[in-house]
Amino acid sequence: MGSGGAGFSANIYAQEVYTGQTFTTFMSAGMHTAPLLPTSAPVSLAIQAPGTYIFYARLSNAPTEYHYGSTECRNPTECIGSPLIAVDVLPGETYNIYIADRKALLPDNDKRGLPVRELARRALLDPLKRGTDPKGIAVRIGYLVSAFAYASLLFPTISFIRGSGNSGTSQGSQDMTATLLSAPLGQWLVVLVGVIGMIGGLGQLYMAYSADFKKVPGVDMPSTGLVSASVPYDKLDAVAALGWVTALRPSLRPAVDVGPITAEGVTLHKADLAQARGLTGRGQKVGAISGDVDHIADSIAQGELPADVQVLQQAASYEDDEGTAMLEIIHDLAPGAKLAFASTQDTTAQYVEAFHTLAAAGVTMIAEDIALDDEPAFQQGIGAATAESLAKHGIWVSSSAGNLGNRHAPRVKAIGTGSGPDGATGPFTGCPNAPDNVVQLRGADTTYNLNLLPGATVMPTLQWSEPRAVYPTAGQGGFTDLNLYLMDAAGTTCLASSTGVQANGVGDTIEQFIYENTTTVAQPVKLVVDVQGTSTARKAPILDLRWRALSAGVQTIDPPERAGSMNPDSNYLGFATSAGAVNASVSVDPAVAPLEAYSAAGPTQVVTTTRCAGGKPGPCRGIAGPGARTFPAPYWVASDGVSVSGAGGFGSGTCPTTVQGACRFFGTSASAPTAAGVAALTRQEFGGKLSPVALNVILAAQAKHRTGPEFGAGVLSAR
Secondary structure, X not given: OXXXXXXXXXXXXXXXXXXXXXEEEEEOHHHOOOOOOOOOOOEEEXXXXXXXXXXXXXXXXXXXXXXXXXXXXXXXXXXXXXXXXOEEEOOOEEEEEEOOOOOOOEEOOOOOOHHHHHHHHHHHHOXXXXXXXXXXXXXXXXXXXXXXXXXXXXXOOOOOOOXXXXXXXXXXXXXXXXXXXXXXXXXXXXXXXXXXXXXXXXXXXXXXXXXXXXXXXXXXXXXXXXXXXXXXXXXXXXXXXXXXXXXXXXXXXXXXXXXXXXXXXXXXXXXXXXXHOOOOOOOOEEEEEEOOOOOHHHHHHOOOOOOOOEEEEOOOOOOOOHHHHHHHHHHHHOOOOEXXXXXXXXXXXXXXXXXXXXXXXXXXXXXXXXXXXXXXXXXXXXXXXXXXXXXXXXXXXXXEOOOOOOOEOOOOEOOEOOOXXXXXXXXXXXXXXXXXXXXXXXXXXXXEEEEEOOOOEXXXXXXXXXXXXXXXXXXXXXXXXXXXXXXXXXXXXXXXXXXXXXXXXXXXXXXXXXXXXXXXXXXXXXXXXXEEEOOOOOOOOEEEEEEEEOOOOEEEOOOOOOOOOOOHHHOOOOOOEEEEEEEOOOOXXXXXXXXXXXXXXXXXXXXXXXXXXXXXXXXXOOXXXXXXXXXXXXXXXXXXXXXXXXXXXXXXXXOOOOOOOOEEXXXXXXXXXXXXXXXXXXXXXXXXXXXXXXXHHHHHHHOEOOOOHHHOOOEOOOO
């Protein structure tokens, strides 16, 4: 500390970092006596409004050493050298302030951690010299977003979530609050906040996730535009009303398409013959993305996996060991390939991070089995774009096609009929809006009939071919206002609904809810889509309606439609691949192994029927969207129903086990790693360096052709 006299005075300030509201007090020369601070007596400062404050001072008649920035420091943005502290303040709270030489003012009851202090300092003071150009401002906004993410559980009164200034909150966000409150997630929900700035070309907007993703040399990865934050349920509308928040979505945990034991896919896909020719996948490093590998040590001890599996990212919240089973399948088919694993954890951002983590660790191939129902159904969302970016730069990717082939409605145009569900005329009970303009979902049928056994839980999701408010069209929205209802057997009582508002390019084009049959008897129910309005839509959009069983007992009564049921995060257009499932527990003959009823199919449709001119956010008058792009899906099929060790109790049957066939792995989650094993053998056979596109061509040519688009190129073969 420098030396100085006691003859200076100071104005002490506490400034709310988001509203700018400032409280101040004056410290005269007579209030301190010691030559060195902070041995002087503290100064008390009462703050009368809640918020998040930084503390600073402007000193008069003092040596330079006593200024923690410049002798002309008139406001916090000029105090570049100051490590300002962001402190959550309750109304009427009094702080004792100490001045430290060349340091921030130190409130004596500051209990906050470094992330909040550092990120708030970066946002306000720009010590990293990000600048005041648009990109620099965007980065600094991102620092504040990160501060929110780190501190949200500690800051119940932070203005980011404070109940002030939310007069612009839409009915859609209010409806979202109601929907989220009904979900089994309690009062605190992890939300995904799609963030765009108020200017174009924002670059890296946040630090909490994307700035921390591992860099992949030579690969231009898409920016996620995601921030994960914990927000009190009663503040969701305030967050949604913030000008730079484009969409607020609940963080739905990504679903998985769920030694002495050898996967039957080795025989079905002729991997045994390839291995007999010396092909083992040597030279490839295959990464898997799934839930967890908690009991991978058991699999290693049993001889099902090698000891050098690289676990890069794990999730304590999963308890299914699906990742362990995926690695076993890959190892059975390609025993010479190195293996790595990264958990998808609990959010879309962490799912994307898993791709970055594996790629940065040097994998040459990735198999993943994650289903994200709220990724864009008619666009290439951040998950699909990330996988395709890696595939364009040499990392071959295999995704599960999905398990909703038998829980999906036909993709039809959303045209209202002017009538109620199955002709019902009302009155309608428990419905936010009268469902009196419903859509024909299958032929002339205006409902989809399900039966929910006691305790059954279902999550329906409706999307349509107008811009989503998330990546890749963050800030845009819909023109056709569609509502989704779950109704009783009579079609007159709403049991659950999602009724967000979409009009003139504003409002996210997704409706989704979770419903549980809490009665003791089976519930016949109807899924209903109603056209509430069309604003300036140029044409009727195409809708995608699917329903995921979150527990046993969800029965589909009306015939489902497999076409279009692919996982939205597998909307690939020629680079990354997807795998459907044939049941190897029934037959290992590729000519007759039956396609699983749940195995999803395409085609992938990237289409926007109405949008704002120039792709700008609404409100606007809609114009016709660009031409549609389609691509066949799945690329091929691979085996499920294969034998695994059942480490951690994962699998169907007696799990864990050392007996062949006692524990089996069903679902396209098993098909994705099976395809990766075949691809590793084939890539080695052709020199080990084939580009993903070239490898795809060879794999498709070698596949055993089966009739029907749901088989793609056919059943994969390593021979």
